[in-house]
Amino acid sequence: MIIIGNLMSYMLKGIIPIIITLVVTYGIIKKVKVYECFVEGAKDGIAICLKIFPYLLAMILAVNVFRASGALDFFIYLVTPVVKFIGLPPEVVPLVLIKPLSGSGALGVFTDIIRQYGADSYIGRVSSIIMGSTETIFYTLTVYFGAVNIKKIRHTLLAAILADITAVILAVNLAKFFF
């Protein structure tokens, strides 16, 4: 069992080289001009990046200003009573609010919580589950919709935020249940 477990974790760590090898080998067998094909595809990558850059800048600008001005802290102060109601420790609130906005910001906040309260405390565990289970919604939305020039996003944001809130509520209760 231990050998299988170790092999699995080794494979998971090497998933990127494994995927690349599989694809390239399959290509050669099927007589695809792998090198030329790769270069041709890689050119698309540059075009995509150029296309998403303005959208990314717009979002990062807004989020950075919101955070630097102290508006985020004020907002956290405002919603603390509400989140206490669902049983979320107030110390985790900054993480919950910043996670949808900025991945690197969330990483900073998360590391700070773990450093301050300890990885094995209840607060540390709740924030670990939240950190491992929610994504940066605004980043994904900006980049994906920006790449195809979609302006009307309809119900996407609302549904994503609802899913995010669900994940937070689940994280709090599962942390109580498991630990």
Place this chain on the structure above:
Amino acid sequence: MINIIWFLILSLGIVIGMLTGKVEIVSKAIVSSTTSSVELVMGLVGMMCLWCGIMKIAEKSGLTDKLAKVLRPILKIIFKETSKNNKVMSSITMNLTANMMGLSNAATPFGIKAMEEMQKMNIEKDTASNDMALFLVLNAACIQFLPTTVISIRAAYNSQNPAIIIIPAIITTGIASVLGVVYCRILQKYF
């Protein structure tokens, strides 16, 4: 919608910053956000090109079609309109797989490819289709089997058992993504 959200985040930030005497910090944040977005895109370019290149080989060799065929029965239940198109299905599959492995850098190129293919089938070009919204919600709340970053940070701060959070995290993300699909299905009727 996105216009109002962007305006609110930006203007509230600036106004509150002005009122609390943090004008200097705010203007620094504005300048630094330009450099940090350049850095972010620069960091993304390499990964994006790599995966777009690999994807092209997979596409030309017919590997994506095969993969999509295997996973189609599952994804057909979730994505109704787009499940007939092999190119979309394979990109969606690769994106969700990368997300499950916790490789968000690798997931982005596949996700954008999937969006481009879905856009080709989209009738109103400036409006998100039902499947696009669903795809994004799945990306926002995706099942994660290996939250590698979280585990390594926990380990760095002397956790007795850094990986203890894996099971609750899988359950959380699993339920959240199922409910995400449900929310989408309900909300798409009203927007």
